[in-house]
Amino acid sequence: MKYLSEYRDADIAKRLIGRIKTRATRCWTLMEVCGGQTHTIVRQGLDELLEGSVEMIHGPGCPVCVTPLEQIDKALLIAAKPNVIFTSFGDMLRVPGSDCDLQQVRARGGSVKVVYSPLDALALAQKHPDKEVVFFAVGFETTAPANAMAVFRARQLGVQNFSVLVSHVTVPPAITAILEAPDNRVQGFLAAGHVCAVMGYTEYEPIAAKYKVPIIVTGFEPVDILEGISLAVNQLEERRHEVENQYVRSVRRSGTEPARALVQQVFELANRQWRGIGEIPMSGLRLRDEFAAYDAERKFGVGGLKVTEPAACRAGDVLTGRIKPPQCAAFGTLCTPERPLGAPMVSTEGACSAYYNLAKYRTADPAGAAP
Amino acid sequence: MCLGIPGKIQSIRDDAGLVMGVIDFGGVQRDVCLQYVADEVQVGDYVIVHVGFAITRVDEDEARRTFEVLKEMSQLDELEWMAEAAEQGMRGLEKPA
Ligand code: SF4
Numbered sequence: 447m448k449y450l451s452e453y454r455d456a457d458i459a460k461r462l463i464g465r466i467k468t469r470a471t472r473c474w475t476l477m478e479v480c481g482g483q484t485h486t487i488v489r490q491g492l493d494e495l496l497e498g499s500v501e502m503i504h505g506p507g508c509p510v511c512v513t514p515l516e517q518i519d520k521a522l523l524i525a526a527k528p529n530v531i532f533t534s535f536g537d538m539l540r541v542p543g544s545d546c547d548l549q550q551v552r553a554r555g556g557s558v559k560v561v562y563s564p565l566d567a568l569a570l571a572q573k574h575p576d577k578e579v580v581f582f583a584v585g586f587e588t589t590a591p592a593n594a595m596a597v598f599r600a601r602q603l604g605v606q607n608f609s610v611l612v613s614h615v616t617v618p619p620a621i622t623a624i625l626e627a628p629d630n631r632v633q634g635f636l637a638a639g640h641v642c643a644v645m646g647y648t649e650y651e652p653i654a655a656k657y658k659v660p661i662i663v664t665g666f667e668p669v670d671i672l673e674g675i676s677l678a679v680n681q682l683e684e685r686r687h688e689v690e691n692q693y694v695r696s697v698r699r700s701g702t703e704p705a706r707a708l709v710q711q712v713f714e715l716a717n718r719q720w721r722g723i724g725e726i727p728m729s730g731l732r733l734r735d736e737f738a739a740y741d742a743e744r745k746f747g748v749g750g751l752k753v754t755e756p757a758a759c760r761a762g763d764v765l766t767g768r769i770k771p772p773q774c775a776a777f778g779t780l781c782t783p784e785r786p787l788g789a790p791m792v793s794t795e796g797a798c799s800a801y802y803n804l805a806k807y808r809t810a811d812p813a814g815a816a817p
Numbered sequence: 818m819c820l821g822i823p824g825k826i827q828s829i830r831d832d833a834g835l836v837m838g839v840i841d842f843g844g845v846q847r848d849v850c851l852q853y854v855a856d857e858v859q860v861g862d863y864v865i866v867h868v869g870f871a872i873t874r875v876d877e878d879e880a881r882r883t884f885e886v887l888k889e890m891s892q893l894d895e896l897e898w899m900a901e902a903a904e905q906g907m908r909g910l911e912k913p914a
Binding site: 481482535562563564565566585588589591592595599602603640643644666667695696697702704705708795 | 834
């Protein structure tokens, strides 16, 4: 583990912390919506260093964590079918479904393969024309251009034994849902720099104006985050509420336009379930009708599946900032990265795993770990 | 999968209408789709790559720093997926240089 004192930009960081503390006339509540940022904040103890001036709430910024149980169960059903090669990014394999995970399906003889790029999955389909190759298309706006291209290419190349199980989510509707919640405490947001590198940040401008919240496009390194926080605190103290770009070295206002264009050509907005949070209107992407032939839900008839999420996992409260992970009764006892009960403990981007990786939060008696 | 990994463009080619290239990620080389940044990059440039797709161009210093920080944060899982994909005989990954 590294603390801020060991960080090479420690001096700049200390100066920024000093500036934030002097500027804040009260304790402001901010939310970061990026798993990488959550990881940095918890690992470097930024939240503790800013205590009294800024409270950081860790938002639903990890795509693995927000993928609903329903979609995992659909993946498990499809992956268990004979003649299917199910492909996925590596971090989805251990996300628990209702009764097992993809790794267990593989252990029982299902063909489950990890790919790095969705184009790997498409290549696999070309290599095995006698098999159905299905790709688990999850993620935020950062993976949508890749997944859109895989589908677009499949059609272009006439590959028919390829389909995608889409579980795409987008950030701006989640921010809106958090702001609309009656018990919302968030006064400003750090938007995810890498998401904005793709999509730009024009979508955030009406949100900042309507809800009167500063939204700062921010990178994920400690100094980036402290700069983002500092900009947000300045705005709050001056009663301004604008979209500001801290991450100018990677983010342009309009994003990467060719990527946005293909995402729009292949996908359309749709209601989506978020794990532990429930359905957020128009918060995700689904394939447009002209690409329906590549929709794994239709191909395998699993579209209607509905499941209820287990009560023990408080992922929804964690992801909306109502509790911090150690306040979940299962944290570190029934739920560990080795035996995760919920998705936020699985992924390295997840808030529960970020806290678990800090020894001081791991106080639970290990003897109590096995049920 | 949300934090892209920076890498250096080694070569660029046309793959049946799709702009592809080989990218070096700190010694690991892999095929990456360059279609989305094709108009703004050339061999030797650095790009941020998300799940096999270059999304933005960055300068060399930024690329180096970001790679180091990702390593410190143990956020380079994706390099492991690349290796796992390669073991399964998928195209795209060449032996480390
Ligand atoms: S600690 Fe485990 S059970 Fe509790 S909210 Fe996090 S993932 Fe769910």
